[in-house]
Amino acid sequence: MSDKITMVLADDEQLFRQGMRAILTREEDFEILFDAADGKDLMTQLKAAKTLPQIIITDLKMPELDGVEVTKLIHKKYPECKVIALTSYFSKPFVINMISIGAVAYLAKNSSPKLMVKTIKEVAKNGFYYDEQVLQFIKDGVHNTKVGIKSRFDKNNLSTREREVLELICEQLTTNEIADKLYISPRTVEGHRNNLLLKTEAKNIAGLVVYAIENGIVDLSPNY
Template sequence: MSTMINIALIDDEALFLEGLSLLFSNVENINVVKTANNGLEFLEFLDENPETIIPDIALVDIQMKPMDGFELVEALKDKYPDLKIIILSSHYKSNVLGHMIKLGVSAFIPKNANKELLVTAIESVNNSGVYFTQTDQEMLIKFMNSKSKKISLSTNEELSGREMEVVKLICCEHTNKEIADQLFLSKRTVESHRQRILEKIGAKNTVGLVVYAIANDIYSLT
């Protein structure tokens, strides 16, 4: 039986919210626990209902008032760092994608995506913390190149061969247990490798790790 994934939908278009809620009502393992018309409404819900079901994932639009998607993501990452965020927006451009990824969102999906892609993204983010398509990778590389922000390791902080293996498996959306089984390691050893990798590359989470791997040609979706 699939694990139930609790999600929240935040968008200022009422009809779009209703449509998404209806769409997910027919998905067995996804449960919409909250809909909100803007970022402030969602933050108030989280702050005022600490005993309620906290969503595993929030699907967030960018263009909203009085608090837009950028402000909401920053606030959520500050107050609820374990809440994963998927941006669902019509503003699917390299600069917007790049800035959102820098803020720590787990995926960026265009609003014209189909049901299958949405469900796949939600399940992937829930299981591995991140979801990137080939198009996302191309746009991220374009953003990084335009900003000259390619990340480099210092000579004394190079990743070991084992760490490189772990990075590639993380990028392939494997869990710590799956990585441990594949590399014949304990789960705790994999967790230690993951933490050490994050420290070496200066990333805060899996999203940052994947972005680093793509930017430095360690991993490619092709």
């Protein structure tokens, strides 16, 4: 079984898509399963795929079916696939909206290849990746925009251990790293994480981070 990070790319600009593919295929631990010319093409190929990718990198502005609608469909039909939003418009409204519908990372089209590779690896390892600017957007939007985490539970409903696990998730530690730090088993960490998802009604790990910021459970700082 391959340990490579599998992914697909969707962008209607062929030159950009092929350039991105050329960059990513240089990485030994990356595998591009296929690429798509637009959202409709992406959904068609996903439906026919024998193996689903771990990560889907999709442009937001595409004909037929744009990246926003695609992200909603993927989250509903293929929740195990992690979506990285790609766009020329790196603005607060775009970022907040994509997070609210389930995107786990956000990349500007003028990002460096190094940042793109880092983002993919962080998402594969931790389930999400928000850089300092995206976290700042989330913080700014807490009082002005609901980013999709509508919990019926008070933050005090979380146990001490659940809060500890949540804080370490926000530090972007892996399940095994959290287990080592708290002297518990990885399976126990997964149990706490599942409880956190249920209690907060978050859609994914990225949603837990948003919940923690919104509720003051973690302090937003350059360390995160």
